[in-house]
Amino acid sequence: MAKRIDVSGLSAYYGSTKAIEDISMAIEPRSVTAFIGPSGCGKSTFLRTLNRMHEVIPGARVEGKVLLDDENLYGTSVDPVAVRRSVGMVFQRPNPFPTMSIYDNVIAGLKLSGVRKKSVLDDKVEKSLQGANLWNEVKDRLNKPGAGLSGGQQQRLCIARAIAVEPQVLLMDEPCSALDPISTLAIEDLIGELKTQFTIVIVTHNMQQAARVSDRTAFFNLAGVGQPGKLIELDDTQRIFSNPSVQATEDYISGRFG
Amino acid sequence: MSAATTSVPADARPLGRPLTANRLPKWAPAAVAAGSIALGCGIGAVGGLESKLQWGLISAILFVVISYVLSAQVEGRRQAKDRLATSVVWVAFILAVIPLLALTFYTVQQGAKVVDGNFLSHSMRGVRASGPGGGIYHALIGTLQQVLLASLMAAPIGLLTAVYLVEYGRGKLAKAVTFFVDVMTGVPSIVAGLFILSVWNLALGFNYSGFSGSLALAILMLPVVVRSTEEMLKLVPNELREASYALGVPKWKTILRIVIPTAIGGITTGVMLAVARITGETAPVMLLVFGADYINNNPFDGPQQSLPMYIWMQYSQVNNQYGYARAWGAALVLIAFVMGLNLIARGIARWRSPKAGH
Numbered sequence: 001m002a003k004r005i006d007v008s009g010l011s012a013y014y015g016s017t018k019a020i021e022d023i024s025m026a027i028e029p030r031s032v033t034a035f036i037g038p039s040g041c042g043k044s045t046f047l048r049t050l051n052r053m054h055e056v057i058p059g060a061r062v063e064g065k066v067l068l069d070d071e072n073l074y075g076t077s078v079d080p081v082a083v084r085r086s087v088g089m090v091f092q093r094p095n096p097f098p099t100m101s102i103y104d105n106v107i108a109g110l111k112l113s114g115v116r117k118k119s120v121l122d123d124k125v126e127k128s129l130q131g132a133n134l135w136n137e138v139k140d141r142l143n144k145p146g147a148g149l150s151g152g153q154q155q156r157l158c159i160a161r162a163i164a165v166e167p168q169v170l171l172m173d174e175p176c177s178a179l180d181p182i183s184t185l186a187i188e189d190l191i192g193e194l195k196t197q198f199t200i201v202i203v204t205h206n207m208q209q210a211a212r213v214s215d216r217t218a219f220f221n222l223a224g225v226g227q228p229g230k231l232i233e234l235d236d237t238q239r240i241f242s243n244p245s246v247q248a249t250e251d252y253i254s255g256r257f258g
Numbered sequence: 259m260s261a262a263t264t265s266v267p268a269d270a271r272p273l274g275r276p277l278t279a280n281r282l283p284k285w286a287p288a289a290v291a292a293g294s295i296a297l298g299c300g301i302g303a304v305g306g307l308e309s310k311l312q313w314g315l316i317s318a319i320l321f322v323v324i325s326y327v328l329s330a331q332v333e334g335r336r337q338a339k340d341r342l343a344t345s346v347v348w349v350a351f352i353l354a355v356i357p358l359l360a361l362t363f364y365t366v367q368q369g370a371k372v373v374d375g376n377f378l379s380h381s382m383r384g385v386r387a388s389g390p391g392g393g394i395y396h397a398l399i400g401t402l403q404q405v406l407l408a409s410l411m412a413a414p415i416g417l418l419t420a421v422y423l424v425e426y427g428r429g430k431l432a433k434a435v436t437f438f439v440d441v442m443t444g445v446p447s448i449v450a451g452l453f454i455l456s457v458w459n460l461a462l463g464f465n466y467s468g469f470s471g472s473l474a475l476a477i478l479m480l481p482v483v484v485r486s487t488e489e490m491l492k493l494v495p496n497e498l499r500e501a502s503y504a505l506g507v508p509k510w511k512t513i514l515r516i517v518i519p520t521a522i523g524g525i526t527t528g529v530m531l532a533v534a535r536i537t538g539e540t541a542p543v544m545l546l547v548f549g550a551d552y553i554n555n556n557p558f559d560g561p562q563q564s565l566p567m568y569i570w571m572q573y574s575q576v577n578n579q580y581g582y583a584r585a586w587g588a589a590l591v592l593i594a595f596v597m598g599l600n601l602i603a604r605g606i607a608r609w610r611s612p613k614a615g616h
Contacts, residue, residue: 112505
C-alpha cells in the first residue's frame, strides 16, 4: 500500500506571497519522515501541498512536481479528490465531526464516497479503531458522539478515520501539539506501528519527538522575515541529530537560535 | 538604575491594602428597591400625580440614586459605581419587560373572551359585522397556506444563496448578491406588496389570491433566511471542511453531509424566525389577498383571508364591540401561533445541535 513520494522544484504561494521556494526531496515508503524548523518556515504549507490541501485556501497555488510513485499529483487531469483519498491527513487539533457518533466518524470517508454495506462498514470500524489503538476504549460506546472523547482519544479517532479510507500516505500536521505527554506517547507508539503499512510524514515542533519517531528528518528554515521557507537538509534522523552537515541545522537543534 | 525601576516609589507597598472592606448586606438592593417604590408611590400620591407611569419613573430614579449614595457612603466609590451600573441595568430590564408583559396580558385577557371551538372553526360568512358570532377559521387557513407557500419558496432559495455566499462566492458576483440581500432586508413590506401587485396582478393579469400574497411574503422572508443561514454556516469551523476534504470527500458532499448538518439547528431557528416575522405581515396581504369573509381553501384562486388582515378589518369598524372582541381573539391566536413556531424552533435547535455527550 505504501508509496514513495518524489518532490521536485516545488514552490507554494498564498496570493502573491511565496511561502516556500524550490523544494526537492524524496520520501521513502514504509518509513516516518519528520519535518522540523522554526514557526512560519513553511513545513505545514509543504505538507499540505503533498495532498493538494494547499489549494483549498483561496488564492493559494503551487508550482512544481509531486510524484506519487511516478504519477504527478499536479498533472493536468488529476482530480484533487482522488489524490486526497490516497494521501490522508491528520490535523493539529483533533477535529471529529460533531454531528456524528464514534462509529460514523470512523466510516465518514467511506460512507461519503458511497460504501453502504453494513458488514463491510462494521468490519472497517473495528479494524481502523484497532489500528488507531482506540478499539478497547470505545468498543462499548460506538454510538456516542465523537466529541465526547478526551483530546487524545479524539486525535486517535481522527487517525482511525484517516486510515479507514486506506490511503497510501498519511500526513500528520503536529498531531500531538494539543495533547498531554501520555496521549502523545500513545500516538507515537501508534506511528511506530502504522509505518509498517503507510508512508508517514509528520510535522513537529518537538525535536525529541522527531528523534523518537522518525527514520529521516528534514530541516526547514527561512532566510528572514518575509522570505520564503526552504529545505535546508534531509538526512537520516540519527545523522541530523548527531552530526548534521549544515551549521544552521545544528544551531537549531541545539537551541542556539530560533 | 533605569527609568522603569525608579518610577516605582521605594515605599510603595502594593500588598499593604486591606483585603476586607465594608459591604452592604445581601438583602440591601431588595430593601432599597422596596423603599424606593414606597417612596415613589408616596410622592405620587401626595403630589397628586395622575399617571402611574410617573410614579414608576420616580421610583426607578430613586432606586438608582439611593443605591448609589448608600453604597458610596458604606462601601466606597468603586463599589458604588458597580452598584450604579447594576441598578441601571435592572431598571432598563424592567422598563423593557413591562410593555411585553402588558401586551401579552392584555391580549390574553381580551382574546380569551371570544376564543372557543366555535370561533376557531367558523368563518364570517353570513355573520353580521356588527353582531356577535363568527370566527377566524377562514383567516387561519389563509395564513397557514400563505405562510407555507411563502416558506416553500423562500427557504430553499435563501438556503442555497447562503451556501453560495459562504462556500463558493468570490469576487464581484458574491459582493453584488450580498449588497442586494442587504437592500432587500430594508424593503418596506408595502413596497413588496405593490411590486407583486403591479407585476403579478396588473401586468401579468392574475387574480387576487393567497398565492400572490405569499409571493410578496417570500420577498420579505428571503433576505432574513439568507442572512441568518449565512451567519450559521460561517460558524462551522473550517477544520471540519478540511477534515472532510482530506478524506477525499468532494466539496458538494462536504457541504451537504458535514457543513449543513453541523449548522442545521441554527439554520432551522433562522427559518422559523423568518416565518414568524412574515406571519404578522399585514400590508402586502391587504393589497394582494383582498380579504374574504368565507372559507377559500384554494390559495391559487380568488380572495382569501389572513389573521393580521382579519384583525385590521374587524378593528376598523368604528364602535363595534363584537368586531373589537373578534380582533382581540384573532390577535391571541396569532401570538400563540408565532410563539408556538418559536418554541418549535428552539426545540429543533436543541435537538439537532452537536452535543458533547459522554
